[in-house]
Amino acid sequence: MPIARGLAASLAVAVIGLVAARRWVDAVEVRGSSMAPALLPGDRLLVVRRRGPIRRGDVVLALDPRDAARELVKRVDAVTDAGVVLRGDHAALSTDARTFGALPASAVTWRAVLRYWPPGRVGQIPAAAASEGG
Amino acid sequence: MLTLRSFLRPTRIVDAHCDIPCGVYDPEQARIEAESCLRIIEKYDQNTDELFRARCIAVKEERAELVKHHLDVLWHDYFKPEHLEKYPDLHDTFWKATKQASKVKQSLDAGAARELLSMIDTIDEMWKSTGGLEKTRVNGRPS
Numbered sequence: 001m002p003i004a005r006g007l008a009a010s011l012a013v014a015v016i017g018l019v020a021a022r023r024w025v026d027a028v029e030v031r032g033s034s035m036a037p038a039l040l041p042g043d044r045l046l047v048v049r050r051r052g053p054i055r056r057g058d059v060v061l062a063l064d065p066r067d068a069a070r071e072l073v074k075r076v077d078a079v080t081d082a083g084v085v086l087r088g089d090h091a092a093l094s095t096d097a098r099t100f101g102a103l104p105a106s107a108v109t110w111r112a113v114l115r116y117w118p119p120g121r122v123g124q125i126p127a128a129a130a131s132e133g134g
Numbered sequence: 135m136l137t138l139r140s141f142l143r144p145t146r147i148v149d150a151h152c153d154i155p156c157g158v159y160d161p162e163q164a165r166i167e168a169e170s171c172l173r174i175i176e177k178y179d180q181n182t183d184e185l186f187r188a189r190c191i192a193v194k195e196e197r198a199e200l201v202k203h204h205l206d207v208l209w210h211d212y213f214k215p216e217h218l219e220k221y222p223d224l225h226d227t228f229w230k231a232t233k234q235a236s237k238v239k240q241s242l243d244a245g246a247a248r249e250l251l252s253m254i255d256t257i258d259e260m261w262k263s264t265g266g267l268e269k270t271r272v273n274g275r276p277s
Contacts (some may be wrong), residue, residue, distance in 0.1 A: 029144035043143050066157045073148040
């Protein structure tokens with residue numbers, strides 16, 4: 001019985017831990033092709049709550065300035081006095097800072113750290129490839 | 135493992151837009167094309183030249199098609215589910231207005247064109263009262 005109780009307790013701790021961790025680590029799925037080829041539709045990403053400075057080249061989640069219910073996944077193109085400039089890697093297929101301007105740093109909420117799905121694409125998120133016809 | 139799997143299930147979708155919702159919407163775009171249709175019908179009635187009349191028909195049909203296009207874009211790109219709560223007849227309004235645009239495309243009835251304008255005005259009211267004027271135009275409508 002003590003073993004069962006111990007197992008139950010550690011399971012409970014694990015569940016609580018995972019729930020709490022959700023605030024800092026989360027999993028999201030990509031829709032759309034503006035980040036191709038680094039991110040493709042259906043890719044799943046592990047994201048961490050952003051803390052500290054935003055760096056050029058980071059792939060981040062940001063609230064869509066035109067519709068706060070929507071979250072965008074984009075790459076940081078520049079960090080300027082006017083705010084954070086986001087770009088899709090595949091410029092021709094992207095709606096980004098060219099449409100909605102620079103964003104305040106507070107709008108950049110999460111940073112993508114790992115592509116964990118599909119199995120064949122597990123890995124770090126690659127740096128931006130040269131854009132095809134932006 | 136079960137909890138790890140559920141942890142790795144995505145909690146939400148993030149958008150890497152593949153279309154460009156530029157965010158600019160205004161029923162005025164449809165209205166201008168519909169006004170063209172009305173004026174063309176009036177000019178058609180006042181002119182007996184065959185060639186001119188043929189051009190009137192061709193251009194009016196093209197303009198009416200643009201009315202439908204602009205209304206469609208407003209309908210599925212600008213208006214959102216929360217607007218439907220405010221205007222439960224939103225779908226019906228658009229359906230009727232686009233049907234009316236088809237009618238204007240097919241006929242030379244100035245009355246039908248005026249009716250289309252008044253339907254677009256109804257949509258314009260919905261657009262305004264849902265904040266379209268402030269939210270979608272770059273500097274509001276030019277005065």
